Amino acid sequence: MDSHFKLEPFDKNAPIILAMIGIWYTNFYNAETQVILPYDQYLRRFPAYVQFLDMKSNGKSNLGRPYNLANFSTGTVTWGEAGTNGQHSFYQLLHQGTRLAPCDFIIPAISHNPIENNRHHKLLVCNFLAQGEALMKGRSVDEVLKDMKDVPPEGVESLQQHKVFEGNRPSNSIVVQMVTPYTLGLLMAMYEHKAFVQSVVWDVDPFAHPSDDLGKTRADKILPFLEDPRKTKIFDQSTNGLIAFIKRKMEPLTWMDYGMLVYEAAYDPPITEIAKKGELFNLAALA
Structure with missing residues (x-):
């Protein structure tokens, strides 16, 4: 060829x-x-x-x-x-x-x-x-x-x-x-x-391929904020909201948390009940 x-x-x-x-x-x-x-x-x-x-x-x-x-x-x-x-x-x-x-x-x-x-x-x-x-x-x-x-x-x-x-x-x-x-x-x-x-x-x-460097550089800057719970609010509003939301979800689950997840999967509670527990969406992260 x-x-x-x-x-x-x-x-x-x-x-x-x-x-x-x-x-x-x-x-x-x-x-x-x-x-x-x-x-x-x-x-x-x-x-x-x-x-x-x-x-x-x-x-x-x-x-x-x-x-x-x-x-x-x-x-x-x-x-x-x-x-x-x-x-x-x-x-x-x-x-x-x-x-x-x-x-x-x-x-x-x-x-x-x-x-x-x-x-x-x-x-x-x-x-x-x-x-x-x-x-x-x-x-x-x-x-x-x-x-x-x-x-x-x-x-x-x-x-x-x-x-x-x-x-x-x-x-x-x-x-x-x-x-x-x-x-x-x-x-x-x-x-x-x-x-x-x-x-x-x-x-x-x-x-x-400049996009490779851009993504890696930004990722390196974000990592410390995922590892340190005290670090917040240095990026744009959307990224800050997503980081905060993900950090909350990274917290270890208790046995009760696991039980609630199984219950929700089995009984499919109304969306309003899930939303009250903050499980639906982090709308602030999308603002």
Whole structure:
């Protein structure tokens, strides 16, 4: 993949093509997310890797020159799930939602588990192909009416609006021969080069991670206030309230406290009773 990225012309270069497609939808179609959908359980954590890669590398507003903040979108909110799991949860938004969410479908041609003479994997491939086609083509009113020819007329009008899909939802289909350490490395390198190309176009530094230092520095300052019950009120009102609330909850529970927790879980007392004991929310911490 490194040689491919270095030597292939732009129109045949997979990382560059993916990077430009991503920039096209992010900066010209206002897409705020990208979805990684591997149709293989062995790649179920791959979306988390791409999420880490893209959001940590390009999630920045500081451009190459000092004190120069971007006035355009950089980075992409990246998320995903194994394809068949997603089909029964968030695919609804991908097909009919009001937000544009470009997708990358990934599948191996050969499964490590050829169940029922590989019929199981063939069905998985069918779902992989069908989802990309459905996002692209959608379903027209005429198609819906044709499918509902046996439905009583009074039910057609109320149902057809829910069965129409506008289509024209973008997706990429990526096929590898089989999930192996080598092909996994190819996929990882492809997305890494893609993120680098986007960083060059957006003029951000993909290798700087200032948010790490910020969070660690703030955490180091908070620790003494959790360890010393006498230390309070040095941060903002919200953080002070949360620290005080958490410190109270850190106090060791007595056997009576444990008994009350079990009682509350078993008998589900009214919210008003819990609120009187201060167990519901620390509203001051949210002020």
